[in-house]
Structures are given as structure tokens and as C-alpha cells.
Amino acid sequence: MTELEQYIHSYFGVSKEEVSRISDCFHLETLEKGDYFLRTEKICNKLSFHKSGLIRVYALEDGKEITQWISSKGYFLTDLSGLIFNKPTRYNIQALSDCEIYTITKQDYQNIANVIPRWHELEKLFIARCFIFLEERIFALLSMTAEERYQLLFNQQPELFNQVPLQYLASMLGITPETLSRIRKKIGKT
């Protein structure tokens, strides 16, 4: 089984036969460092499973880049407002390093439900989990200091800190690079 199949199997609890029917709809793509998966104002027309490398989701606001998320191996990648509602995105999604992703086109994506009757239900469960994840992120932003949010991110995704420019992680935490640098100095970086 590919990583994609393993993921679908273990996360969705789908039978092996269904798994392979789903994964057949995906094809392996590569992104080179700097390539864009999606650019702002475009309508996202694909969904990908992140196999390797790092990808940054960011938006430009008042001349500043706001990093919303850094995707790494094991995440799904898309812009839901485009994929589901045909709306242009505010985000740029760009490879921070060479990447491999398994991609399904919007057409194939919309067709999966015909192949896998439970697809909408699985999707619902998946998006619900994403919703809860964002809810927790909001809670952290409302209730924690910059330092606490740093510790949380560091515990959850330590691998990011030696691969992603710290300025992007700072932005994702809602602070400036200088503040992140001082927090790390104070704490001792590990």
C-alpha cells in the first residue's frame, strides 16, 4: 500500500478494495521548491495528499504575508472554498521544498461519490475533524500567550522548526520574527 492508501485505510476505516478504488483516482505529482500549488484569486480545482516535502499556505494582506498553515507529509491540501463552492481563494500555496503529492482533479473528485457510496459520509467526517482542529487553533489564539502558542506548536510539530524559515512559523503563530527569536532565546530552543 502507498502512504495514501495506508492513510485512507487507517483514518477512514475503509475496506482495502474501496481504498484502492479511491486511491486509483489520485496520481503522483511533483512540485519543485518555489512552485505554486495554488495562487491567490484562482479557483482551486484539485485535492492532494501530501507525500513529502513542505508547503506553505499564505495570504498577502496590506503588503504583509500571513502564513496560515504549513503542510507536511500526511496532510491533505486544497482550498475548500474553491473545491466545493467554486470561489476564488485568498491564499497562495507554495512549495517550500521539492514535494511529492498525490492529486485528484476536481472532476474525478466530484465523481468519487459515484464509485464509493460512502464517500460523502467519509468526507463529512474528514471535514468535521478539520473543523475541530481549527476550533482548537482559535482557542489557542484567544487564550494563550505567544510563548505558550510557540510551545504548543513546537510540541505538535517539532519537525517544522529545523526545516521551515522561522519567519513563517512566527507568522503562523501571529507574532513577528523578532518576537519568535526572543522567545526561543529565552526558552533555549532545545
Added chain:
Amino acid sequence: MTELEQYIHSYFGVSKEEVSRISDCFHLETLEKGDYFLRTEKICNKLSFHKSGLIRVYALEDGKEITQWISSKGYFLTDLSGLIFNKPTRYNIQALSDCEIYTITKQDYQNIANVIPRWHELEKLFIARCFIFLEERIFALLSMTAEERYQLLFNQQPELFNQVPLQYLASMLGITPETLSRIRKKIGKT
């Protein structure tokens, strides 16, 4: 049509016959001011459509109440982690005023898909919209000052400001009541 039926009809684009089959699963409930819709550590076992009144979603963290959201007429109310994944919630959900809500039990909720074949798909669309909404909230928390977030909330839900204690709105914006008071003084409250 009740408000619930109108909402389902206009939002989901479901036929009138399906609408009434869905809405039949809901029953009208009342909450008195101070009543809890859900308490922390419980597993949420219902989904409600908010018909009237105001309801606050908050969590206790380090002795402080963090208001995650204020629900008003037209929103759906539940804790997804309980309803879908049977996990206990971190939140308290409490009526700020006397409320009317249309409620469906978890059992009936889980049964809807048998009655309405498209239910999982509709749910997926609904939760996806909620996801995008949270994504925007995170973006606001990452990129805007307290004053800008206040203006945004004020534009989006002005009705909250003469009905909800400002301390709760402050918490929802990620600031203290004192800071909110000063922002309002500076701006001129309208």
C-alpha cells in the same frame, strides 16, 4: 414554513418534501436564561437550530472564561466532537437570555441519512462552510489588530453589541474588557 424549514430550504436547496421530512425530526425546546445547552466534559448528544435568544459558548482555562462564540438566531448549535466523534467537550454552552431552539437528538440525527439519501452530502457542505468561516476567523486573529477585529465583528453582527455583555465579546475578540472599552471610547460606539 418555520424558520428552520426556510433555512434548510434556502441554504441547502432541498425540495420542500425533503425539507419537511428533515424538519419533522426536530422538536422545539426552550432554554431559560442561565440554562446550559451543554456542560464541559459531557458528550454532546444533540444538534439544534437557533430560533431566538442568545447563547454563549465558552471554556474555562486557568480560571478564566474564554468565550469562543456567541450564537444567535439562524445558527446551528452543537459540539461536533461529541455529536460525531463521541468525545467529551471542553465547552460550556449557556443561554444568555431565554431562547427557543429546534433540536434533534443524536439518535434521530444519525437516522436522518436513512430518510434523506443526500443528507451526508448536505452535511458535508454545511460543515465545509463552517470550516471556511473558522479559517477566516483565524486569518483575522493572525493579521488584524484588536481594533480592526472589533470593527469586523461590529459590522458582521452589530446586534450583539446591545444584547451581550461586552466582556464576553472582548473575550471572543481575544482582548480584555478594559481594552474593548477603550477601543469603543476611541471610536465612538455608534
Added chain:
DNA sequence: TTCTTCTCTTGACAAATATCAAGAATTTAC
């Protein structure tokens, strides 16, 4: 390598926001 570019750190200072305390205003309870 060597040069260039990008990234990170540090310091000095400014701005935003929090904290604490007190009193005013409003709402609730009887």
C-alpha cells in the same frame, strides 16, 4: 570556493495591550 542573497538575532525604542484598583452605571432580585 567566493559572492550574493536571504534569514536570524540583537538592541533601542515605541506602541499595543494587560493588570489592578476604584468608582460609575446598569441590571437584577426582593
Added chain:
DNA sequence: GTAAATTCTTGATATTTGTCAAGAGAAGAA
């Protein structure tokens, strides 16, 4: 209607975080 409780505002001050600028360090290109 009055008293009690809650909520809101304000001032003084502390803390956190941001801004700007400069230099150190690291990564990439030729």
C-alpha cells in the same frame, strides 16, 4: 422602589509585543 450584584469605564502603571536598524549567520548561485 430600593438594595445588591453585576457590568462598564477610567486612570495609573506594568508587561508584552512590534518596529526599525544593524550586523551576524546560513544558504544558494556561479
